[in-house]
Amino acid sequence: MSAPSGGGASRDGYGAALLEMLDDDKVVVLEADLGKSTKSCLFRAEKPSHTVSLGIAEQNMMLVAAGMATSGYVPFASTFAIFSERGFEQVRNGIARPNIVVHLCGSHGGIHTGTDGSSAQSIEDLAIYRTLPNMTVIHPCDDISARELTLQLRNHDSPSYMRTARNKVPRAYSEDDIQKLQIGKGVVHREGDDVAILACGVMLNEAMNAHTELEQAGIHATVVDMHTIKPLDTKLIDDLTRKCGAFVTAEDHSVIGGLAGAVSEHVVANQPVPVEMIGVQDRFGESGGSDELLQIMGLKSSDIVDAVKRVIARK
């Protein structure tokens, strides 16, 4: 895959996808006073008739979306990842349980969000939404993949939660390789036999940097963009278990229950091999710059490199 230049925040990709659906009168957009942040404001500006402002009231938004969905509409509802959790039980009982196709987008996921501090940094969203039957859980790494995966949700037949991130990171995709993106399928960005690094969101960029450092040390790593946490690409994981025999997961999320949890649950139940997990250890975030926070939380490429060495030693 080419190494595209520039940078893109996944939330911008979400906003761009909504704009591409302007001509589709079945698409409706729901907001909870964070449209400027999640980027649904772009759609609202063009098509206010199909945009519903619900104020700062996330619980209400979830069931309004469900009601519209059962009347033939395809709702895209967004707020910050953390504040979507205010309506978690509404999602559980009102959307996932009856399997109503509502697409929820939580922006500003992870500690990468930065100086707002711990109250705004969701580090558990992937874990909790993943526990709900029927839910698809997606976390793209850049704007281009976020746009493509959001467009695929238009015809997706189950409810979904997509986490996007606030800040720009170097792009992993260009317009030419969007056909590699498919909900439920990991995308292999680098190939190597020694270890497989499975990353999502802004951590794909750290994983790519780790790959470069590892090559210099003579260690050959596979790097995968695991943009879909659920349904997990178990076929790819099984292939990589045979090929590499060790995994490192990398996510801007708690190490409990997210990508690390999903991968480990599958691996231990099938062909157990060692797994090391890069993510936020069992703690809350705090205010700070995005990169500073990645550093103190142990989420930098150097942390991935160390984890790779540990996991290879355990093979």
Add this chain to the structure above:
Amino acid sequence: MERGMGFNVTELEAMAKRCRRNIVKMVYNAGAGHPGGSLSAIDMLVGLYGHRLRVDTDSPKASDRDRFIMSKGHASPGVYAVLHERGFLTESDLDTFRKLGGSCQGHVDMKWCPGVDFSAGSLGMGLSFGIGCGLAATLDSSERTAWVMLGDGELQEGQIWEGVMAAVHHEIGNVKVIVDRNGIQNDDFCDHQMRMFDVSEKFSSFGWSVMEIDGHNMEEVVNAIDWADQVTDGPACIVMHTVKGKGVSFMENNPKFHGAAPSEEQFQLAMEELA
């Protein structure tokens, strides 16, 4: 514990001006933060800390202190500015706003900052917490009170109305709410996002005692605080009409400055206006 700081209205007004300068400075230095809702709230914050609240800088967790709950936790620069005036924070503490390891986190946080009673940042939660503080004070036969500040956009959260109902059911006389009715929320004016019509009427229809004031008139602020103190048979609510961004011309009534820092040029202008 001292009640307030013994300041008269003129002294409180001077204190508010110093706080306004610090609010703008903090947000400018951090390159991020929420000046609008801090500037609309600051006269009341100064009224509370300068005239009323019984708190102890030597013992920020003193069990018998009054509680102040900033439910709209993004207005943290306003809180830090008054906590500095009251002696909980030094000038250099204010420089830590939004910085790694700083006591002045992006949103007020009781774990990080002395004098902060509630970890906020998620809207809609503070009133319920205040009711808990009030119920506990009653069980303790303590005269301490809980003062809760809510944003007007924040009133859209359903949990607020759960609390509004509970406070009346339990006849809570030691909880006082202040609504900062600045008419603006995150994306836009409240009237575009979710209309709330007559806020006072909503509170009174639930059974609250309500008073409306101009939240930038220090005399009215002080009188309203004294009025709320006299209401002891149930919860009291002060609906204060304010201007978001008050005191800085280009921030006033401008939704853009809900959560944005001024440019260098704008910062200089703000400092001149607040001189």
